[in-house]
Each structure stands twice: as structure tokens, then as C-alpha cells.
Amino acid sequence: MLERIVDTAARRLLADEREALAGLQQTLAGLGVSVEDQSALEQSVRQLDQLFLLVVIGEFNAGKSAFINALAGARLLEEGVTPTTTRVQILAHGATGTRTAIEAGVDVVTAPVAMLEDINIVDTPGTNAIYREHERLTNEYVPRADLVLFVTSADRPFTESERAFLQVIRDWGKKIVVVINKVDILETPADVARVEAFVAEHAHHLLGFAPELFAVSARRALAAKLGDPAPPLAADRFADLERYILRTLDQRERLRLKLLNPLGVGRRLVATHAAVVADRLTLLASDLQTIEDIEGQLAVYRRDLEREFTARMAEVDNVLQQFENRGIRFFDDTLRLGRIADLLNKSRIQAEFERDVVGDVPAEIERLVGELIDWLVASELRQWQVLSEHVNRRRAAHEGRLAGDGSGFQYDRARLLDTVGRASRDAVESYDRAREAAALADSVRMAVAGTALAQAGAVGLGTVVAMLASTTAADVTGLLAASLLAVVGLLVIPARRGQAKRQLREKIASLRTQLTSALTDQFRRAVDRSVHRLTEAVSPYTRFVRAEQDQLSGRRDDLQRAGEALARLHVEVERQLR
Numbered sequence: 001m002l003e004r005i006v007d008t009a010a011r012r013l014l015a016d017e018r019e020a021l022a023g024l025q026q027t028l029a030g031l032g033v034s035v036e037d038q039s040a041l042e043q044s045v046r047q048l049d050q051l052f053l054l055v056v057i058g059e060f061n062a063g064k065s066a067f068i069n070a071l072a073g074a075r076l077l078e079e080g081v082t083p084t085t086t087r088v089q090i091l092a093h094g095a096t097g098t099r100t101a102i103e104a105g106v107d108v109v110t111a112p113v114a115m116l117e118d119i120n121i122v123d124t125p126g127t128n129a130i131y132r133e134h135e136r137l138t139n140e141y142v143p144r145a146d147l148v149l150f151v152t153s154a155d156r157p158f159t160e161s162e163r164a165f166l167q168v169i170r171d172w173g174k175k176i177v178v179v180i181n182k183v184d185i186l187e188t189p190a191d192v193a194r195v196e197a198f199v200a201e202h203a204h205h206l207l208g209f210a211p212e213l214f215a216v217s218a219r220r221a222l223a224a225k226l227g228d229p230a231p232p233l234a235a236d237r238f239a240d241l242e243r244y245i246l247r248t249l250d251q252r253e254r255l256r257l258k259l260l261n262p263l264g265v266g267r268r269l270v271a272t273h274a275a276v277v278a279d280r281l282t283l284l285a286s287d288l289q290t291i292e293d294i295e296g297q298l299a300v301y302r303r304d305l306e307r308e309f310t311a312r313m314a315e316v317d318n319v320l321q322q323f324e325n326r327g328i329r330f331f332d333d334t335l336r337l338g339r340i341a342d343l344l345n346k347s348r349i350q351a352e353f354e355r356d357v358v359g360d361v362p363a364e365i366e367r368l369v370g371e372l373i374d375w376l377v378a379s380e381l382r383q384w385q386v387l388s389e390h391v392n393r394r395r396a397a398h399e400g401r402l403a404g405d406g407s408g409f410q411y412d413r414a415r416l417l418d419t420v421g422r423a424s425r426d427a428v429e430s431y432d433r434a435r436e437a438a439a440l441a442d443s444v445r446m447a448v449a450g451t452a453l454a455q456a457g458a459v460g461l462g463t464v465v466a467m468l469a470s471t472t473a474a475d476v477t478g479l480l481a482a483s484l485l486a487v488v489g490l491l492v493i494p495a496r497r498g499q500a501k502r503q504l505r506e507k508i509a510s511l512r513t514q515l516t517s518a519l520t521d522q523f524r525r526a527v528d529r530s531v532h533r534l535t536e537a538v539s540p541y542t543r544f545v546r547a548e549q550d551q552l553s554g555r556r557d558d559l560q561r562a563g564e565a566l567a568r569l570h571v572e573v574e575r576q577l578r
């Protein structure tokens, strides 16, 4: 059809339209939209190459089939008081009458009827909800229509299901003509006027504009065409409607409607899916907020650990400091002339040193380090709980939110949240504090012993510290060897005292360095490991959110561009063909 009548300008319009629609098809495919939506657009594009398509829609028994028969002037279609039309029937021109099933539920009916040379007419099963399949078939033909003839019956004008369906038709951006059929059953022209006013008001309200409206009697129109001499009813505007279809819908107007049709379908799809994308982006934005909260929480967690660790290390230091102070005092008190007899008894001095100076240093240090480890482990557990709560809140807040969004997006997101939720819940439930603490204690002890005593074996940290402290004592008291004192004489005592103190300071300084560096090292590693584990647990979700966000913002822009292109074309079609 188009090939015959399109002039150069319109041809260019057509080419632009095809291009814009092809772009939209691609964008929609990338969004994973439903098969129905994809096929609606595809069909409407294909429709550009086909004859003008007039689709007749209305509740069953409204007289759609009768109306088409009246247009054709022949009883081509079956009529009946029950839902007789169970298939979509496409009326096309043909030299002879034939009926061919072209797909499930769709027949092509040909007849040698002149008007069918310019238009194809589709008879649909109807909008009644009794048969879902009928409704589905009818639905499928709406997006293809270049013009929708909406038939309602004068005896029950504008039923609920008709109203709902009219909205669907409007959403597809269709040109609609409303037909009130069976006016012959109304008693007076005043009744007809009342029904007309009623339908006009509701149609206007639903559509946002006043559609063309014709009250007709399909039965009388067909009878008249078949030779019934009865005069026409005053209220029957069948002849006007027929003229409207044949003349007002001249070639130019049909071309205009045909070019507008896929634009309407495309714009409808853009609007629907832009809304879906916007919804997803909103959801992702709050997902991202959650992720940022979690990341912020982790940074705080790490900072808190550092601060607390520093405070606890100061306590360890303090114990060592007092150890040193006691040692200094010990030498001041012991290395004196008055105690020369004691000094000659080396093992006694050593025992005194152990008791008064070393004292409970090993136990104290073991206690402090043990507490530090317990606290570290408890902090990590709490962090897992915080993470788990975040994720659960996220799941609860958006359950079923994008219910109509049948794509993989919602599924993937929900699945990821589940995975992360499960991982953090499992971590909380299976978190073995005792085992974690023991492992950490072990690594601290190994680190301290590793640098100090290669042979420390499976002893506790306290023992390691005790061993280090005793060697300190042994080394120091070694200085007091009686033989030396005997040979060199008592005059050396002050010098020895100075040396002993110096050596004690050095020993303790080195013990302190070993302990501090081993503890700091192990602590850092534990914190890194913990933060890493927590980050890893959320990372699939994080990656998903970031990737989807990137991709969807791209799609949003694509859709917007497509929508703008279609809108421009719409204006252009109206400008050239109105």
C-alpha cells in the first residue's frame, strides 16, 4: 500500500521511522522486556508494509461481527448471542471466499468486497473476561491496529470490561472511533441521544479527548444492503460511519494513521520501560546507600580497633615499665656493700629477682593479651551481626517491590541479597569465638617465641614471657659472680650496679620491642583478614549494584533518546500529513 502512495517526503519519514523503531527494538531487547512487548513493536513495524488495519473491538455480543458484515454487505462472519467468534478473523480482499488458518487462533477470511482492497478488517473474539484466551488474542491485535473501532451495545453501553479495555487501547496511542450498535432496540430518538451522551461522556473521561462516535444498527444496515425495503431509522448513523471509513479515511489520512501507529506503540513501550528502569535505579540507589553504609561501618570498625589496640598496648607497656622500675630499685637496694654476703649467693639473688622484680609480669601480660584477643574476636562477630542486619533490612524493605518487573534483574538482585544475607548469617551462627581466639593467641605466641626462643614449643605466652624475663635475671645476676667480686674487690660494686641497670634496661627494651612488634603485626593481620572477609561477603552484591547502575543509566539515556526521536517523528508526521 505504502509503496503506491508515498511521495518522496513521506518516504523519508518512513525511513526515519523505521530507523528509530529499529533502535528502540534494540534498546528494549537489551532491557530484557517481555516477549509480548517485543512482538507488539515488531508487529507494528511490520504493519507499515501492510494494508491499513482496522481492528474491531468490544465485548462479545456487542455486534462486532454483525457490524463487519454490514460494512461488507454480506454475511461473511458468524453472529450469535453467545461468544461465537472464538478466533481472530482477518478480512482481506480476494476473488473468491476462502478461510485459511494462518496461526493458532487466527484465520484470514477473503471475500470479493471492494472496500477490502484498501483496508483489512480484524474481527476479534471480544473483551469479556469469560475466556482468557479470547482476551489474549484480542489484546495481541490492539498494538497492530491503525484504527480501532470500538463497538459497544445500546442495551448495555460501556460495560466495566469495555471501559478497562478502552484504557489499554488509549495507552497504545491508538486512534479510536466509538460505535454504539443496536440502536434499533431503543424506543425513541431521545433514548438514543441519552445513550450517546452517556457513552460520549465516559469515553471522553477515559480517553482524555472526545472520540468520533456513531450510533448505528448493524442489523438494519445489513438488511437494507441485502434488499430490505424498510426505511432507515432516524437515529441510525451507519451511513455516516461508512462514509467516514471510506472517505474521511482517504489515502492521506490512512497513511497518517499508519505512520502514527508504530510511533504510538513505541512511545507506549518507552514510557512503560522508562518507568521500570527508573524504579530499578531508585532501588539501586538505596542499595548503593546500604553498601556505602556498610563500607563506612567497616572503616569505623577498623578505626575503633586501632584506637582500642593502642590503648591496650599502653597497658602492656605499663607492665613492662614497672618491671623495669622494680629491677632498677632491686639493683640499687641489692648491690651494696652492706649486702656483700648475700651477693655472694648467686642463686639466692636470682630467686629474689624472680620474686620481687619479675613477679607476675608473665601472668599480667598473658592476661592483657588474652583480653585483647577476646575483644578483637568479639568485635569481629559484632561486625558480622551489623552486616547481617543491614542486608536483612534491605531484603525486608523491598520485598516484592518490582513485582511487575518480569526480567532477570529483580531475580538476580534478590538472589544476591539472599546469598550475602546467608553468608553473613552463617558467619554469625557458626562463629566460634573460642576457636578464633585460640588461633589468634597461638599466632601471637608463635610470633613472640619465634624471635625470642626458637624452642618455645607448645607453651603459653605467659611462659614465653617468663622465660624471657628469667634470662634477663640470669644475665644480670651473672654480673655478680662472686669470683669477680673476690678478685677485683669491693670497689667495683658501684660500677657493677651501673652496668646491671643498663643491661636490665636493654633487655627489657628488647623484650618490649619484641612483644610490641609481634602483637602489632598479628593484630594488623587479624584486622586486615577480618575486614577482607567482611568485604568479600558483600562484594557480589556490591559488584552487581555498581554494574547494574552503570548499565541501567545507559539504558535510561537510550530510552530517553528513543522517546524523543519518536516524539519528533510524531510531530513531523502530523505536520506533513494532517
Ligand SMILES: Nc1nc2c(ncn2[C@@H]2O[C@H](COP(=O)(O)OP(=O)(O)O)[C@@H](O)[C@H]2O)c(=O)[nH]1
Pocket: 058, 059, 060, 061, 062, 063, 064, 065, 066, 067, 078, 079, 080, 081, 082, 083, 084, 085, 126, 181, 182, 183, 184, 185, 216, 217, 218, 219, 220
Ligand atoms: N437488535 C440488534 N441486534 C443485533 C445488532 N447487531 C448484532 N445483533 C445481534 O447481537 C448478537 C451478537 O452479534 P455478534 O455480531 O455475534 O456480536 P459479537 O460477539 O460482538 O461479534 C447477535 O444475535 C446479533 O444478531 C443490531 O444492530 N441490532
Ligand SMILES: [Mg+2]
Pocket: 061, 064, 065, 066, 078, 079, 084, 085, 123, 124, 125
Ligand atoms: Mg463476533
